[in-house]
Amino acid sequence: MxxxxxxxxxxxxxxxxxxxxxxxxxxxxxxxxxxxxxxxxxxxxxxxxxxxxxxxxxxxxxxxxxxxxxxxxxxxxxxxxxxxxxxxxxxxxxxxxxxxxxxxxxxxxxxxxxxxxxxxxxxxxxxxxxxxxxxxxxxxVNSKAVFRAVAAGAGVPIPQGAVCANPAAAEQEIWDLLAEDRAVIIKHEFYSGGVGNHILSRGEGVQPLGAPRVSIMPDRPAVAKFIAAEWDRYTSGGRHRLVVEEYFPGSRAVFSELLITDGGIQFGTDGEMFYVPIANAQAIPAPDQPADRMAAVTEHARRLCEPLRAMGYRGWLSADAIVTPGGAVYFTEYNGRITGSTHLHEVLGRRVVGPDFARDRVLFERVGWRAPSFREAVDAVEAAGLAYDPATRTGALFCSAYDPDAGSVWYCAVAPDMDAIRVLEERLASLFPQQPS
Structure with missing residues (x-):
């Protein structure tokens, strides 16, 4: 046991x-x-x-x-x-x-x-x-600040930016980027899911993806005022460091998750995250990214794992990256733990759908599907004929417990491709029409 x-x-x-x-x-x-x-x-x-x-x-x-x-x-x-x-x-x-x-x-x-x-x-x-x-x-293995040092040392591409231990350094780094008309994202060292992030821009028009909000910084005094007001929030009262880096509007978020063991580094899965404006869905494997691009993402992820393995870390490591509209790949953080993706690929994928699920199936997790209760959600999906069917290897699985605070449960839709996923999601949304748009 x-x-x-x-x-x-x-x-x-x-x-x-x-x-x-x-x-x-x-x-x-x-x-x-x-x-x-x-x-x-x-x-x-x-x-x-x-x-x-x-x-x-x-x-x-x-x-x-x-x-x-x-x-x-x-x-x-x-x-x-x-x-x-x-x-x-x-x-x-x-x-x-x-x-x-x-x-x-x-x-x-x-x-x-x-x-x-x-x-x-x-x-x-x-x-x-x-x-x-x-x-x-x-x-x-969960610090965004340490990540930047490890990635830079391993030759893994990261956005321009810096790890800032004091407000003056943060103000300087932010303004250096904004002065070149680059958008900026600041990050709490340890928060997850994008909720510890904030996007800064000199002008309107930047949509927040990967952070709850965007603030306009027309000049350096505005940056100084922002940092003075928000430093404690984004550093937990100065206990942690602030990560500042260039933000690329319109980018897509991908990841590769690997297992570090005594014997080596094993590939787990790759995938894509979706944000509105913070994470609300993921697809495993990444459904429509070029194969060579995802192979490069995984190779860089392995390079991140190597120094951590040498240090003695053993366990799952998810390496997160963005793909810019121009096709460039930059890594943004890693997470050394059992993540919100691990049970999807290792249990729902390999144990339930099948060891080679990634060859012909997509797992699509949707965050916050509203329902009156867990039991009613299961009953409604089964009555509609949308529950996961081992014979067809398609349908919906409930991948989380019921969240009473949000009045929702998370599901994992299983289908051959994203077109079939969209059809399944439309049918699921009709069961409890109070879903957010």
């Missing part, structure tokens, strides 16, 4: 950010379950969701143990260090593991408290890269 730990983020890096949705996001861990596994989650998922996932996977739900530590000082949203060290939780974990052999420890985020837990149960060697992670390595 395996011990799976749903620590969806690191409180020391993101603070209050992502707290509200952390427990919901962590429930994707259920997709990784196999017979007999023990899962540690910040909160119990609803029964309908667990029944659905185990039913799709053909896993005996009764063989699984789901453990939830008592709330810690930070509450119940995230699996923080104090929760994973809680005596009552450790007693429950010991009971769940009694007489059984742990074959692997799998955590969604490479965090030191997970290493401490693995050591506590005598399974540290079963957590890949535990020595690196125990000394704060998770921050290095």
């Amino acid at each position: 395996r011990l799976l730990i749903g620590n969806s983020t690191d409180i020391d890096l993101v603070g209050e950010f992502e707290k509200a949705g952390a427990a919901w996001w962590a429930q994707r861990l259920v997709w990784f379950a196999r017979e007999g596994d023990v899962l540690v989650l910040p909160a119990l998922p609803e029964d309908d969701y667990v029944d659905y996932v185990t039913g799709v996977l053909g896993v005996d739900r009764s063989s699984l143990r789901l453990l939830v530590p008592p709330p810690g000082a930070d509450g119940a949203a995230r699996l923080t260090a104090d929760r994973l060290a809680d005596p009552s939780f450790l007693a429950d974990l010991d009971a769940a593991l009694a007489g059984r052999t742990v074959e692997q420890v799998l955590a969604t985020w490479p965090a030191a408290p997970v290493v401490a837990l693995a050591r506590r149960i005598g399974a540290a060697d079963l957590l890949p890269g535990q020595a690196f992670v125990s000394q704060g390595g998770g921050a290095l």
